[in-house]
Amino acid sequence: MDTLLKLMETNAHLTPSQLAVMCDMKAEEIESKIKEYEEKGVILGYKTLVDWDKTDREYVSAMIELKVSPQKDLGFDRIADRICMYPEVQSVQLMSGGFDLLVLIEGKTMREVSNFVFNRLAPMDGVVSTATHFVLKKYKDKGVTYNSEEEDKRGNIL
């Protein structure tokens, strides 16, 4: 396991010198390693996890199961690439099992998301059917538990 990546995946705020101490490396080595990861596309970016339910932003998200007929030579890649173009789309994954592509969509309202499915996704060439599941509540995402009070339950015992 790559300790550096694991540490950065759970906490992007750690400084190179803090990472260096924990990885038994020099800060300069950490910096060049990170640069290398960024150039190779191992590290794709740095984002902030936001619990939008705690803000006044209007927000809904939905997972959409897509059945798709694969194209000759290209398989699912071309249609997946095209779906990725839409800014509303947060993630696109090819799945095993009862459907092909799992698409995560974000929007302001349910109507907006529904419209996107009706008007954009469903009519696309190659899309056979769609099933839309609206997210009602997020409990855990990217390893982080939502709405949990960070409480230290340990008693003061020596």
Place this chain on the structure above:
Amino acid sequence: MINYDDILSDRCVKLKPSGIRKFFDILDEVKGVISLTVGQPDFVTPWHIREKAIASLEDGETYYTSNDGILELRQEISKYLNRKFGLEYDARKEIIVTVGGSEAIDIAMRAVLDPGDEVIIPVPSFVCYGPIAELASAKPVFVNTFEKDKFKLTPESLRNAITSKTKLLVLPFPNNPTGAIMTESELTGIAEVIRDTNIIVLSDEIYAEMTYGRKHVSFASIPGMRERTITVNGFSKAYAMTGWRMGYAAAPHEITEQMHKIHQYAIMCAPTTSQFAAIEALKNGDNDIADMTAEYNRRRKLIVHGLRKIGLPCFEPEGAFYVYPNIGGFGMTSNEFCEKLLHEEKVAIVPGTAFGDCGEGFARISYAYSVNHINIALDKIEKFVRKYR
């Protein structure tokens, strides 16, 4: 009206309460404190272990077990001690499952100590050994360990403490609060001092899984020492199971036979649900230990480096999950330092004196906290140190 002074046990009344209580009482009153005081893992017990405990309840496993613990558990403990430390103990006759390591220490001392016996206790160390020895009518003899010796027990200081009355030597390594460990050759040095005596050793190895850079060596594995050693270990630290109260003692049958009687009359058996959890921990928990220990090690490096950078000299701890920085040179006692730090920066660390007078000039800092938590605390300690240096 009853006069309680007349009726309470003299021995108990004279027993000193744990010195840290006062500090913890103050701590409870201050709001928004970043605490680095807790002496237990921050991880929740791994789910597969909790799940087995729940399943045992669903299966109706709600009865007493045999006094010494479920045989399967003792067999797993026996295998574990062999797998990890090369020890050989007969699961049927030489292992007792106890209510935490604490009970194992208590019944071990009561099984071997007579009035007038002396118990050698290296300090600083966990606070229970002296009082438990006193309750067993024996006399604690404290032997200081020093920063210059990396807080290890040296053969010389042990030799100087031995008298004709010495019955028991406590070996509390890896050590709480210092994080010191004893290597194989250092333990051999201790063994040479006691080899031709009748001194028994109580080796408290509750932090055995938390060593960094080298593997823990069990005192009973030193040639010739098994016959005189009571090995105490448990699940609290290694598997993050403090609340389950699961420990054990392993020793030659002649000793466990006596311990068994005390355990049988005073305790009956360790909690049944916890025993089922412990079986699962031993069978499938090696990876959990590896993951948690790797995480402790990263935090250890971070905090040692951070404290040294701030200018607090800090000996390199090789075990447990504590660092023990030198906080002398501020014109404050350990207690004053820690109370001021608490009030002014809202960071709580334990004054070394909680572990006896020898802890003056030091403090115990636990790194059983998240990296973020540790970094916030380090920033605040730095501010404090700059102000008073």
